[in-house]
Amino acid sequence: MHSLNELATALEQPSKPFSQWQPQHCGELPIIINQQGEWLYGGSKITRIAMVKLFASVLCKEQDTFYLKTPIEKIAITVHDAPFIIVNWRFEMTEQGQVLCCVDNLQRTWLVTCEQPLVVQNYQGNDVPYLQLPYGCSARVSRSVFYQWAEIAQADKQGYFIQSAGQRFYLNV
Numbered sequence: 001m002h003s004l005n006e007l008a009t010a011l012e013q014p015s016k017p018f019s020q021w022q023p024q025h026c027g028e029l030p031i032i033i034n035q036q037g038e039w040l041y042g043g044s045k046i047t048r049i050a051m052v053k054l055f056a057s058v059l060c061k062e063q064d065t066f067y068l069k070t071p072i073e074k075i076a077i078t079v080h081d082a083p084f085i086i087v088n089w090r091f092e093m094t095e096q097g098q099v100l101c102c103v104d105n106l107q108r109t110w111l112v113t114c115e116q117p118l119v120v121q122n123y124q125g126n127d128v129p130y131l132q133l134p135y136g137c138s139a140r141v142s143r144s145v146f147y148q149w150a151e152i153a154q155a156d157k158q159g160y161f162i163q164s165a166g167q168r169f170y171l172n173v
Contacts, residue, residue, distance in 0.1 A: 031077040037085040061136030084139035100164035118169040
């Protein structure tokens with residue numbers, strides 16, 4: 001059995017020191033991440049998953065703008081909603097208890113913790129959970145995952161919740 005920190009470290013992508021990088025803003029690229037989490041360049045879908053994962057590894061949000069940020073340049077891109085979508089999930093047992101592991105549309109695994117909480121936001125007129133990710137990014141929980149969670153959610157006076165890492169994360173506002 002692993003500790004929560006060991007599991008998080010094992011799942012973590014190579015960390016980028018975004019706060020130390022202070023590049024010049026170099027304009028905008030015609031890259032769009034649409035509402036389905038697809039990456040488009042000049043209107044054409046980027047089909048090479050390795051390229052999308054590379055771009056995703058340097059994606060950050062500062063103020064209300066998404067950037068691809070490296071030590072030497074910072075280029076704005078357009079994101080229609082959240083840059084990623086939670087498409088699968090599982091529970092893992094840790095020394096701190098059961099933790100919810102979410103898999104995004106790029107097959108990366110994220111833990112639901114106080115540092116990466118689920119928050120409910122409005123999406124197309126509905127309240128939908130989003131997983132808050134590092135560097136200002138987020139992942140919208142897909143409808144199928146939300147329905148799966150609804151089947152196992154517990155309830156209290158505040159509403160329906162999923163428990164992860166000893167915390168309650170509510171699925172409603």
